[in-house]
Amino acid sequence: MKIKVRAYAKLNLFLDITGRLPSGRHSLNIATQSVDIYDDITVSVMSTDNYDCRITCNNPDIPCDEKNIVWKAAKAFFDATGLAAEIAVDIEKHVPLMGGMGGSSVDGAGTLVALNELFGKKLDAEALCAVGDKIGADVPICIKGGTLYSITSGDMIAAECDTNCVFVCIYPDFTLSTAEAYTKYDENPTEINPHYADFVSSIVCGSLSEGAGFISNVFTEIYHDSRIEEMKTDLLESGAVISEMTGSGSVVFGVFESEETAAYSKKILSGKYPHIFTTRPVSCGVYVLER
Ligand SMILES: C[C@@](CO)(OP(=O)(O)O)[C@H](O)COP(=O)(O)OP(=O)(O)OC[C@H]1O[C@@H](n2ccc(N)nc2=O)[C@H](O)[C@@H]1O
Numbered sequence: 001m002k003i004k005v006r007a008y009a010k011l012n013l014f015l016d017i018t019g020r021l022p023s024g025r026h027s028l029n030i031a032t033q034s035v036d037i038y039d040d041i042t043v044s045v046m047s048t049d050n051y052d053c054r055i056t057c058n059n060p061d062i063p064c065d066e067k068n069i070v071w072k073a074a075k076a077f078f079d080a081t082g083l084a085a086e087i088a089v090d091i092e093k094h095v096p097l098m099g100g101m102g103g104s105s106v107d108g109a110g111t112l113v114a115l116n117e118l119f120g121k122k123l124d125a126e127a128l129c130a131v132g133d134k135i136g137a138d139v140p141i142c143i144k145g146g147t148l149y150s151i152t153s154g155d156m157i158a159a160e161c162d163t164n165c166v167f168v169c170i171y172p173d174f175t176l177s178t179a180e181a182y183t184k185y186d187e188n189p190t191e192i193n194p195h196y197a198d199f200v201s202s203i204v205c206g207s208l209s210e211g212a213g214f215i216s217n218v219f220t221e222i223y224h225d226s227r228i229e230e231m232k233t234d235l236l237e238s239g240a241v242i243s244e245m246t247g248s249g250s251v252v253f254g255v256f257e258s259e260e261t262a263a264y265s266k267k268i269l270s271g272k273y274p275h276i277f278t279t280r281p282v283s284c285g286v287y288v289l290e291r
Pocket residue numbers: 012015024025026027028099100101102103105135136137138139178179182246247248249
């Protein structure tokens with residue numbers, strides 16, 4: 001048995017911390033958009049005796065042992081279903097690492113969807129997301145995909161909005177840690193951003209471009225990092241409607257109204273930023289390419 005899935009990266013369009021949950025995680029006002037940067041994940045079942053997971057990846061910087069989120073996702077899937085199998089997983093990686101685009105979460109999401117397909121959809125969508133949540137907060141977001149916003153913490157709702165924009169992303173030559181970002185917030189908490197409801201009502205009744213004016217990220221405020229501010233300014237000066245960092249960084253994106261304005265921005269900024277790319281919204285998180 002073998003399956004190949006494509007798992008899409010995400011951008012955070014709105015990110016604010018509202019408190020602390022009993023689990024220790026922070027409660028968030030969060031909205032995300034899947035975009036057409038992806039990893040392709042091929043899962044092969046070698047036997048159905050004992051659990052084992054062999055991982056290969058085209059990026060040598062990624063650990064291929066128990067530290068890989070694929071290993072954790074597969075273990076969590078088999079624990080939840082009571083099944084066991086020896087599997088081989090190949091990751092064809094394109095999503096930037098430690099960029100705030102779900103660089104590892106996409107592979108966790110892809111592995112869970114792939115295994116669930118291979119084993120006859122043992123888990124329904126909600127149960128699969130619950131397994132994903134155990135291995136990482138962003139995994140359910142990457143499973144569901146599309147345009148999502150939270151109503152209560154951890155509960156993501158799909159917004160059926162018009163995704164009428166193009167993003168230009170700058171992946172700088174430094175990365176930022178998610179755990180450190182939340183620790184920095186704890187050391188210096190910020191006020192709750194009052195515009196989350198405005199953002200959500202703009203996208204739910206309309207389009208991404210209508211919500212663009214409210215796009216924001218609490219970590220930008222927390223970091224006060226001149227390198228982030230410079231990228232945001234460069235994107236604005238090259239024609240972005242708005243610019244912001246995604247997640248805990250370090251990727252910064254600009255929202256553009258057309259392919260032409262995005263291409264122009266990418267062209268004029270590519271001398272300064274070698275890792276710059278355009279990306280577009282997509283309406284799903286993971287889909288089956290081959291089986
Ligand atoms: C900040 C966000 C925004 O989408 O994304 P990234 O920048 O990582 O992409 C997420 O909240 C990150 O999600 P994810 O990267 O899956 O987090 P996890 O692996 O579960 O946890 C990484 C670290 O962040 C902390 N964490 C995570 C989520 C949350 N709501 N509160 C937290 O305090 C965890 O306690 C852990 O120390």
